[in-house]
Amino acid sequence: MNPIAWLGELGRAVLNLLAAFGRVALFALDAVSHIFRPPFYPREFGVALLNIGWLSLPVVGLTTIFTGGALALQIYAGGARFNAEAVVPQIVAIGMVRELGPVMVGLMIAARVTSSIAAEIATMKVTEQIDALVTLSTHPMKYLTAPRVLAALITLPVLVAVGDIIGIAGGYAVATQNLGFNPAAYLKNTVDFLEPLDILSSLVKGAAFGVIAAIMGCYYGMHSGRGAQGVGRATKSSVEAAAVLILAANFVLTGVFFSL
């Protein structure tokens, strides 16, 4: 391929990428703006709270308890190389609260909730239910997107807080049962070491990841192609996009909180 054609291809790819970012950004702004503009749909919001928040608790709990336990073992094994085994409670706490809790919960929500939202809305689109909503004078962004985004914004920080606590509990269980740590000392070290900014960063990350997960599900659902293949592609793409954006947002937010 000659260099000019190669540059053309590169330029086209970059422009397509920027256009995609633009479309998602406009969709996100539209979705968020509908949260504040009536009419509101409390029933849809309640269902979304239940689906995104309450029903995600088991997967969040299981994911974070195993992560916390594994983290304690890793830190103990790594710390032993330079006689720093005693830092297990502190590193488990900071690792779970600042990083692993929000990221694990965010990724599990991307897998569980983003896929579910995308598949549901995409199916509604291919079966003309979205058109039916419009003909029934109901704005799909208000009825489908706004309640889900608001519910994710509210529930994700709570899920992350629960995940942080369960993750720390997993580390505590492993450290006290297998590694010989004193339970009271472990808890004291954990509580003493954590700072309000650590908890704030965890909750802010949770809220940001929740919005990303819900918006990606809604965006790909609303822009699904036709038929079963369209629904499948929308679901797959929504999870990929949500996971990548969550990790990118995590990097950015970590940098922001690191600089505070």
Add this chain to the structure above:
Amino acid sequence: MIRLENVHKAFGDNHVLRGVNLEIPTGTSMVIIGGSGTGKSVALKCILGLIKPDSGKIYVDGQDAETGDRDAFLARFGMLFQGGALFDSLPVWQNVAFRLLRGSLKRPAHEAREIAIDKLRRVGLRANVADLYPSELSGGMQKRVGLARAIAADPEIIFFDEPTTGLDPIMSGVINDLIREIVTEMGATAMTITHDMSSVRAIADNVAMLHDGVIQWTGPVSQMDSSGDPYVEQFISGNAEGPIEAVR
């Protein structure tokens, strides 16, 4: 009256509508016939604003469909979708009363439920269907629920998109008769899209043949068989030979 003036719509290189002109007088039932993929549904969705035409104008009672209060505009319409388009997450009665449970036509839930059950009876369904979910219904029952939803708010204009597709001949006849009865009794303006000729004869006051993106022929249903239009004749007879290309 609904009037389409030189409506064009293309999807990429596929020019679906190439200048559609059509008038549907108030209180009459117009059936648009034509082969699959000729743009019948696109024309209907253009009127409702679900698809924006590339050019041309659509007027409903003299008002430009693209201007004015959108909610008030849509409140005049009821629509039966091809697959029913019932909301899976809602029980039947909430599907039927959807418009009555929210928005400008909102009323108390018990009242909306009563209206929904009344409309379900009107389409031949019993009250015990009201609390079932769409997935628990047969295809014919889903069409009836879709029909009940279309008429729930007593609209002035009702659209029917392929109302008998996927149904057996007996159920098709039942749905056709229901549509005819309801349109007559409500005095509504109706527009139906179909390629089922039994539907055309049962539902239509007037017929329009859409082919190659334009209305090839339009006239009263009584004149359809003697239209002399080669497209209509081929479509009615189902003959593979004629101006409409049949892919074999």
